[in-house]
Amino acid sequence: MSAETLRIALVGNPNCGKTALFNLLTGARQKVANYAGVTVERKVGSATLADGRTVSFIDLPGAYSLTPSTPDEAVTRDMVMGLRADEPAPDVIVAVVDATNLVMNLRLVLELRRLGRPMMVSVNMADVARARGLAIDIARLSAELGVPVVETVAVQSRGHAALLAELERQAQWSLPSQAEAKDQALSLPEAQREVRRILAVAAPGAAQFKRFNHRLDAVVMHPVWGLVLLAGLLFLMFQAVFSWASVPMDAINDAMAWAGETLSAHMADGPLRSLLVDGVIAGVGGVLVFLPQILILFLFILVLEDSGYLPRAAFLLDNVMGKVGLSGRAFIPLLSSFACAIPGIMATRTIPNWRDRLATIMVAPLMTCSARLPVYALLIGAFVPQRTVGGVNLQGLTLFVLYIAGVLSAMAVAWLLKRVWMKSSYQPLMLELPPYRLPNLRNLALGLWERARIFLRRVGTIIFALTVLLWFLSTFPAPPEGATGPAIQYSLAGYLGRALEVVFAPIGFNWQISIALVPGLAAREVAVGALGTVYALSSTGEVADALAPVIAQTWSMATAYALLAWFVFAPQCMSTLAVVRRETNAWRYPLIMAAYLFALAYFAAFVTYRVALWLGA
Ligand SMILES: Nc1nc2c(ncn2[C@@H]2O[C@H](COP(=O)(O)OP(=O)(O)OP(=O)(O)O)[C@@H](O)[C@H]2O)c(=O)[nH]1
């Protein structure tokens, strides 16, 4: 990018549609969702003006003011005011405002205008305002604010051309300011008065505009019915993961089996065939099978995120979370951790109090991330009968219980942490409630596609690489002359597995599982791929069977439950630890985290194994 590329920052209140606009302008695919605090990092993308020049847009976390109260707001303040050492202030500020919430949003605009930098305003969500009868006189607003104003509808690709055209003109002015110097240091009441004055002429209906449907909230946020609804939603989600996924999963399984048989039939026996059949198909294919389940899980998460339900659930649970010492603000970061602990841990930047934030970071890996889903699904598929009892799918029920186990242990750990390590007093939850919105189908489709892409990329890169590596370790060195038993027993991985088995035998893990746990540290799904490869190589039959029936035959019930218990706590993946290091800026916390999770996992697996054995499993 050339030195004189114009840099344009999108600044505005949380949830006003900055990221949606950023995606529209730059073609990026950053996460958009209907609650405050989705974006916590600055992101850069580029767009082309009509005259052919390239400009770069910077998407920022939402902020209520330039006096930050949370780490994510500080990112915005530092960027806008040019306080970052590595980056100058943006050349132009595009203040994005939510047309349905002008009273609140314009305050930040006045504050931004005071910076005296080139600036324009984008009145976003113009569709909702219009549909509900709020008339905004854009020309008057522009005249009152003294800056150009355009209307946009970020989710329907409207208004971005006008915005770019305005920027093109703005770029030529390149003046320090067209802002009015008179609002130097407005106090809050003064700013409010000024906003009211401007709105009285430019959008007279704005002050009385109703953004909420209180009737719906009477049920959704009811202390009893609200909880019933939340439990029902989560329950439905896990039922669906099993009952909807079976058809596409069978199809993928059949395709894999077909590929394996075809390769075996047409290739001469040898290392290459084994690499393809036992390594790639049994290993990588074994993970790929779980794509439908992951997508169904994400479909539910995306709908919840886009509907505006999440912050309401946070309020509902604020009381419960407060009892264990977590802030209600922890709810959304913890829920994001169902996808992956990494965005979850980053989302803790929206928590103002450092101790609350640290407690949330420490328990985030206990939420069941989607990388654990293949492991759970494999074991559940192998050991829990595919039956419905009273209309409830048993496999879905087991999955639900496993997720709940993760949540409950997170609560327990948080409670302990707050008790013994970092006391802080309960602070009431302050969180903006977004309006309800029907999930946008295009958004959903894009979100799912994005998820599928991320998963497939993981499968194609790290999972593939580790599985192939494991195949090598499991194949070489070749067995000595006259060896009986499958070759893998004499390989490097075979020896390693048996060495580790000493550690893991007390919790019921055999050497195959012990091997699989090692690459599982890099990415948990690899544990499944690794088991696929290890068992394919151990089998004496011509073509390795699908993994589930093999383990169903060879493992005891106690082992399976112990492994499930292990993965509820599973010493988290390396990337999670790296992010904890980055977010806390200290090695101490990831080390404590790794140690406590390992101890918990071992303990839980041990107890589960012993109890299961005792019960005769
Ligand atoms: N109807 C309508 N919805 C919009 C529009 N722009 C954004 N949205 C929706 O508003 C919600 C918030 O959008 P985001 O782009 O995530 O908002 P943001 O300002 O980046 O939010 P933070 O990153 O949390 O500060 C999402 O549900 C979007 O689908 C719009 O112009 N019209």
Ligand SMILES: [Mg+2]
């Ligand atoms: Mg955003």
